[in-house]
Amino acid sequence: MCFESLTVFFSDESSGFGPVFEEQPVDTIYPEESPEDKIIMNCRTRANPPATYRWRLDNTEIVIGNDDHYSLMGGNLVISFPDKSKHAGNYSCLASNEYGTLVSQKASVQFGYLDMFSSDERQAVYVKEGQGAVLLCAPPPHFPEDLSFRWMLNEFPEFILLDKRRFVSQTTGNLYISTVRASDSGNYSCFVSSPSIAKSVFSKFIPLVPIAERSLRKYPADIKVKSADTYTLLGQNVTLECFQCPNNHSEHLSMSLSSDATKITLAPSNADISVGESTRMECAASHDPSLDLTFIWSLDARAIDFDQDREHYERKTVISAGTSSSELLISNTQLRHAGRYSCTAQTPVDNVTVSAELVVRGPPGPPGGVRVDGVMTSSVRVTWSHGTDNLSPISKYSVQDVRAQQEWRDASTSPVNVEGNAEMSSVINLTPWTEYEFRVIATNTLGTGPPSDPSPTITTREARPVVAPSEIGGGGGTSRELTITWTPVQPQYYYGSNFGYIIAFKPHKEWVIIESMRIVMTKTHKPSQVTFIVLYTKTIVHHPGLISSRFVLNRWRQSVLYRPEGQPNGVLYTTVKQSIDLPMKKGDYLVEVRAHSEGGDGAVAQVRIAGKTTFTLEHEDRFWRCFYAKVTYK
Numbered sequence: 001m002c003f004e005s006l007t008v009f010f011s012d013e014s015s016g017f018g019p020v021f022e023e024q025p026v027d028t029i030y031p032e033e034s035p036e037d038k039i040i041m042n043c044r045t046r047a048n049p050p051a052t053y054r055w056r057l058d059n060t061e062i063v064i065g066n067d068d069h070y071s072l073m074g075g076n077l078v079i080s081f082p083d084k085s086k087h088a089g090n091y092s093c094l095a096s097n098e099y100g101t102l103v104s105q106k107a108s109v110q111f112g113y114l115d116m117f118s119s120d121e122r123q124a125v126y127v128k129e130g131q132g133a134v135l136l137c138a139p140p141p142h143f144p145e146d147l148s149f150r151w152m153l154n155e156f157p158e159f160i161l162l163d164k165r166r167f168v169s170q171t172t173g174n175l176y177i178s179t180v181r182a183s184d185s186g187n188y189s190c191f192v193s194s195p196s197i198a199k200s201v202f203s204k205f206i207p208l209v210p211i212a213e214r215s216l217r218k219y220p221a222d223i224k225v226k227s228a229d230t231y232t233l234l235g236q237n238v239t240l241e242c243f244q245c246p247n248n249h250s251e252h253l254s255m256s257l258s259s260d261a262t263k264i265t266l267a268p269s270n271a272d273i274s275v276g277e278s279t280r281m282e283c284a285a286s287h288d289p290s291l292d293l294t295f296i297w298s299l300d301a302r303a304i305d306f307d308q309d310r311e312h313y314e315r316k317t318v319i320s321a322g323t324s325s326s327e328l329l330i331s332n333t334q335l336r337h338a339g340r341y342s343c344t345a346q347t348p349v350d351n352v353t354v355s356a357e358l359v360v361r362g363p364p365g366p367p368g369g370v371r372v373d374g375v376m377t378s379s380v381r382v383t384w385s386h387g388t389d390n391l392s393p394i395s396k397y398s399v400q401d402v403r404a405q406q407e408w409r410d411a412s413t414s415p416v417n418v419e420g421n422a423e424m425s426s427v428i429n430l431t432p433w434t435e436y437e438f439r440v441i442a443t444n445t446l447g448t449g450p451p452s453d454p455s456p457t458i459t460t461r462e463a464r465p466v467v468a469p470s471e472i473g474g475g476g477g478t479s480r481e482l483t484i485t486w487t488p489v490q491p492q493y494y495y496g497s498n499f500g501y502i503i504a505f506k507p508h509k510e511w512v513i514i515e516s517m518r519i520v521m522t523k524t525h526k527p528s529q530v531t532f533i534v535l536y537t538k539t540i541v542h543h544p545g546l547i548s549s550r551f552v553l554n555r556w557r558q559s560v561l562y563r564p565e566g567q568p569n570g571v572l573y574t575t576v577k578q579s580i581d582l583p584m585k586k587g588d589y590l591v592e593v594r595a596h597s598e599g600g601d602g603a604v605a606q607v608r609i610a611g612k613t614t615f616t617l618e619h620e621d622r623f624w625r626c627f628y629a630k631v632t633y634k
Contacts, residue, residue, distance in 0.1 A: 068080070379427060
């Protein structure tokens with residue numbers, strides 16, 4: 001004889017153990033009109049080490065982060081802004097650690113609703129006093145089915161008190177009155193409540209008008225009501241409601257039986273098209289010829305409104321005895337038309353549904369997260385993240401830039417062609433010290449998608465100007481002045497802050513700017529005579545694009561005045577040479593040198609001769625020519 005043994009291990013929590021559920025998700029009905037805008041599916045376990053959590057919807061794992069609607073709060077699944085077409089279904093929680101994985105019970109998420117009653121006026125009900133009456137409720141479309149019914153008389157909240165004479169069916173909502181009295185006259189309204197979604201609605205008022213008889217006489221039990229016919233398939237159950245009046249009566253019910261269930265004979269086929277193309281889906285069904293058949297087309301569980309969306313949808317239906325068909329034509333297809341299409345063949349007693357997938361490929365969506373860094377004088381680095389490719393691989397990206405009060409334009413990039421798998425590109429040939437915004441556009445074989453959101457505004461770095469003033473001219477002024485005019489550089493070419501102009505002139509063949517004035521004197525053995533040599537120095541202006549304008553300048557002469565130190569009078573010499581010999585006696589002298597032309601005298605350079613070998617004088621006016629004066633004793 002063989003025995004099987006079972007060993008049970010009891011774990012110490014300190015040594016580690018697998019997940020054990022403390023709370024599992026439960027069935028949830030979410031009101032479509034709920035102000036909460038979220039559903040929380042609970043899941044909590046005890047585990048060591050602590051468990052990690054995953055969730056499944058209809059056996060498909062939910063990837064947290066790929067969908068903005070889903071997030072985790074501990075082990076609980078939070079569904080934000082629930083959408084019936086996406087989030088209805090059966091959910092299960094998976095808790096895992098190194099000891100194993102535990103799967104919870106399945107919990108459904110369903111969307112509850114209770115529509116408003118029709119706004120059509122209800123017809124008055126005329127009943128002879130003493131007879132019975134039925135007021136039909138006919139509740140509006142709803143889910144779930146657990147409704148409660150009450151009736152109001154004349155105004156809210158005057159509800160009818162039920163007694164042996166009056167009865168409200170909690171199945172159909174109908175109000176039954178076994179014996180109508182004159183006091184029953186009034187306006188009646190059916191009040192419907194859905195406890196699952198905490199919503200109530202009420203119907204239009206139904207006038208009940210009792211008709212008085214001259215002599216009161218007894219009537220046989222009689223209820224006159226126009227109820228809808230009821231159909232059922234053979235073998236199915238059916239419930240017919242009948243209200244027992246106080247009078248003795250016999251009730252005769254008629255029932256129609258149908259032996260032919262509705263069947264789909266032609267199902268729609270899957271389709272794969274591009275944006276702007278058209279496609280068609282066909283559906284056919286066999287059915288009992290005595291029953292009316294209706295075809296209902298829906299996309300992702302939502303019925304298509306052919307009136308509202310007639311630009312894209314058209315339906316052609318052929319109804320015949322026993323076999324009927326319907327064709328759905330989808331024109332100028334857009335990305336939003338992709339999804340699961342269902343054809344439902346519906347009769348009063350049954351329905352059958354088949355589905356097909358429509359794949360729509362199109363241009364890519366906009367890239368996201370455009371950022372700018374690596375800012376230089378004429379280049380930046382632009383980065384982004386991939387947008388959706390809409391089922392057609394992205395082949396390339398293009399970058400656009402915009403400056404203030406200008407239109408978007410294609411930017412110069414390096415490399416020139418930005419591949420479809422790239423997430424970064426360098427933008428070149430930008431203008432220094434300029435504000436820019438950037439955006440990125442993706443392209444695939446089906447077209448170019450919409451642009452991304454603009455990047456934050458950046459300013460390129462400063463740089464030296466490359467555009468010179470134009471239309472340089474001048475003239476006039478006093479004897480010692482010369483007026484220079486020009487057309488200024490436009491602000492977009494400043495290329496930096498502290499923008500200004502440097503005025504230079506050309507005494508010979510080169511552009512010069514005078515930085516300073518310096519005089520150097522060297523003393524020899526016999527201080528009887530001074531040789532004063534005036535030399536010119538110049539600084540070449542390296543300024544690309546500097547536009548020259550020709551001026552006629554008179555020849556320059558040099559004036560040399562020397563006088564003993566401390567005396568007001570001296571001797572003035574004028575020469576066109578670069579040197580002059582001055583007779584000097586022993587002592588301290590003050591020598592002044594200035595340039596002179598018909599336009600007037602220039603600035604004065606002074607040097608004191610006091611026995612030193614070298615003298616230096618700096619002049620701060622950088623726009624005057626400077627001189628080197630060499631004084632030698634002979």
